[in-house]
Amino acid sequence: MQNGMNTREKLYRIGCCTSNACCICENATETRPHLFFDCDYSKAIVSLIKYWCGACILMSGAMTGGYGNGGGKLKQHVFAIILNDCIYHIWAQRNSSRINGALMVPSLVVQKIIEEVRQRIKLKCNAKVSRQEEVWLAHVGIRL
Incomplete structure (x- = not known):
């Protein structure tokens, strides 16, 4: 997340790509902020993840270390895991779209997350x- 991702904007700039458009929406330049925010x-x-866990989780928290509204160490740990999984799956779908031309609907991605x-x-x-x-935890379907 420290600008190391080879987004299309970056690949286009160095001549490895013919377009800098987002692989997913094709409506904007594919930069890290566009892709994740x-x-x-x-x-x-x-939005679906926020609804599921009932929290104000911000994707920007992945960049700044803030993982949503408080609630103790356990909740913060869960929020961090949720953010990491969101980032991973969005990037994986971006790659799938770029390489295979296939993209899962958001609700299926959320089920996996x-x-x-x-x-x-x-x-x-x-x-x-x-x-x-x-x-x-029980509300979000986690029974210890």
């Missing part, structure tokens, strides 16, 4: 959780 496809994924988050939390969470955290 401005592209309607990414916005749809983030949710399942991965649930599995990762189940595997990694061995600490005691408060009653409030337990309720929130």
Whole structure:
């Protein structure tokens, strides 16, 4: 996330690509900010994820280290996992669109993200959780 991604804008600039348009929407130059913050496809994924977890998670948090509204270390850990999975899957869909011309609908991407988050939390969470955290985890479908 530190400008190391080979977006089309970057590839176009060095002559490796014939177009700098976003592989997903083709409505703007494919830069990192466009791909993760401005592209309607990414916005749809983030919107569905926010609805699922009931949190104000900002994609920009991935850049600044802020992972959404508070709630303790466990929630912050879950928010970080959610953001990482969103970034990974948006980039994977961008690559799929670029290489194969195929793109999953946002709701299917979100289903994959949710399942991965649930599995990762189940595997990694061995600490005691408060009653409030337990309720929130149950709300998002994570039973410890």
